[in-house]
Amino acid sequence: xxxxxxxxxxxxxxxxxxxxxxxxxxxxxxxxxxxxxxxxxxxxxxxxxxxxxxxxxxxxxxxxxxxxxxxxxxxxxxxxxxxxxxxxxxxxxxxxxxxxxxxxxxxxxxxxxxxxxxxxxxxxxxxxxxxxxxxxxxxxxxxxxxxxxxxxxxxxxxxxxxxxxxxxxxxxxxxxxxxxxxxxxxxxxxxxxxxxxxxxxxxxxx
Amino acid sequence: xxxxxxxxxxxxxxxxxxxxxxxxxxxxxxxxxxxxxxxxxxxxxxxxxxxxxxxxxxxxxxxxxxxxxxxxxxxxxxxxxxxxxxxxxxxxxxxxxxxxxxxxxxxxxxxxxxxxxxxxxxxxxxxxxxxxxxxxxxxxxxxxxxxxxxxxxxxxxxxxxxxxxxxxxxxxxxxxxxxxxxxxxxxxxxxxxxxxxxxxxxxxxx
Numbered sequence: 001x002x003x004x005x006x007x008x009x010x011x012x013x014x015x016x017x018x019x020x021x022x023x024x025x026x027x028x029x030x031x032x033x034x035x036x037x038x039x040x041x042x043x044x045x046x047x048x049x050x051x052x053x054x055x056x057x058x059x060x061x062x063x064x065x066x067x068x069x070x071x072x073x074x075x076x077x078x079x080x081x082x083x084x085x086x087x088x089x090x091x092x093x094x095x096x097x098x099x100x101x102x103x104x105x106x107x108x109x110x111x112x113x114x115x116x117x118x119x120x121x122x123x124x125x126x127x128x129x130x131x132x133x134x135x136x137x138x139x140x141x142x143x144x145x146x147x148x149x150x151x152x153x154x155x156x157x158x159x160x161x162x163x164x165x166x167x168x169x170x171x172x173x174x175x176x177x178x179x180x181x182x183x184x185x186x187x188x189x190x191x192x193x194x195x196x197x198x199x200x201x202x203x204x205x206x
Numbered sequence: 207x208x209x210x211x212x213x214x215x216x217x218x219x220x221x222x223x224x225x226x227x228x229x230x231x232x233x234x235x236x237x238x239x240x241x242x243x244x245x246x247x248x249x250x251x252x253x254x255x256x257x258x259x260x261x262x263x264x265x266x267x268x269x270x271x272x273x274x275x276x277x278x279x280x281x282x283x284x285x286x287x288x289x290x291x292x293x294x295x296x297x298x299x300x301x302x303x304x305x306x307x308x309x310x311x312x313x314x315x316x317x318x319x320x321x322x323x324x325x326x327x328x329x330x331x332x333x334x335x336x337x338x339x340x341x342x343x344x345x346x347x348x349x350x351x352x353x354x355x356x357x358x359x360x361x362x363x364x365x366x367x368x369x370x371x372x373x374x375x376x377x378x379x380x381x382x383x384x385x386x387x388x389x390x391x392x393x394x395x396x397x398x399x400x401x402x403x404x405x406x407x408x409x410x411x412x
Contacts, residue, residue, distance in 0.1 A: 043393035187249035
């Protein structure tokens with residue numbers, strides 16, 4: 001079996017193929033790299049038509065990460081998908097809210113989901129942070145209620161919940177919220193996509 | 207914002223919706239649950255047409271996991287996506303080959319990729335195991351060369367590499383190999399899908 005084994009050569013060739021597949025788009029070079037990385041991580045060129053952001057969200061996210069903002073994730077698959085080597089160079093960390101012992105204990109006490117409990121408890125620490133929600137619509141809905149109530153002010157919310165029950169609605173609510181965002185519309189989404197969007201910004205830090 | 211917050215209610219409703227979307231399929235009840243979980247984890251009903259397996263692969267995988275087989279993954283996103291609570295009940299563990307210190311050291315020494323090095327070093331431990339490769343075509347190609355050389359005999363290979371450079375070819379090679387397999391054809395794939403396939407089998411253990 002003959003195949004390319006150099007990871008850089010694979011990625012370069014992959015990005016060239018993706019460029020051809022998605023064709024010209026009315027976005028900036030920075031934004032295009034976000035779209036391309038989502039297509040790269042899913043193998044699905046349809047995502048070029050599904051990625052949405054608020055005005056300036058991509059440069060806002062890059063700037064936040066470059067000044068050392070941490071990334072708060074809803075699930076461990078997003079946590080391990082984020083390129084923590086690049087993040088920690090600038091001083092940021094990846095925090096998966098649901099795994100903290102105080103979150104587990106408080107969720108058991110109240111009967112609320114761990115994702116909701118996590119954002120409740122960590123809200124004060126999320127000011128200026130990048131939030132990456134790749135799995136649960138409930139986590140995104142709850143985060144938006146905290147933002148609306150003025151309990152936290154993230155620099156950027158990357159919200160890509162997946163599925164047929166509440167996911168599309170949670171992402172629609174994100175586009176109406178008073179916070180910079182990046183999302184993908186519809187039922188498709190997932191933790192791999194949330195991590196890919198964050199990584200595309202980490203790779204573009206000055 | 208009004209939304210369902212009970213995870214079980216969300217999953218039940220989601221699986222009902224997916225049943226309607228994918229319609230009747232010429233597969234067993236066990237196999238259908240694998241397909242449904244892939245659609246559930248991606249929000250993409252097209253996967254119902256892309257999932258492939260060798261004859262009997264789903265019951266073979268369920269039986270292996272039920273007797274305590276471990277799951278060897280190529281990347282950490284698959285490792286954390288696998289339901290380790292269910293796996294450990296039967297005695298299995300999730301092993302992410304590329305993170306073991308001996309693998310990191312040997313890859314640095316030889317200049318080979320960590321994924322390839324990992325399967326080289328761990329081959330003797332993978333007899334009877336379930337292998338879940340969600341990311342790198344090179345990892346899947348290399349595993350198949352080890353199987354062909356008789357250096358390991360997994361119970362099942364779940365291979366769902368993603369992308370435009372080698373992924374489809376690696377999955378095609380998997381369908382030709384002398385080992386039970388579950389895959390998705392084409393460019394689409396990913397670590398979330400590999401984990402979902404393993405979890406669909408874990409959930410069906412007797």
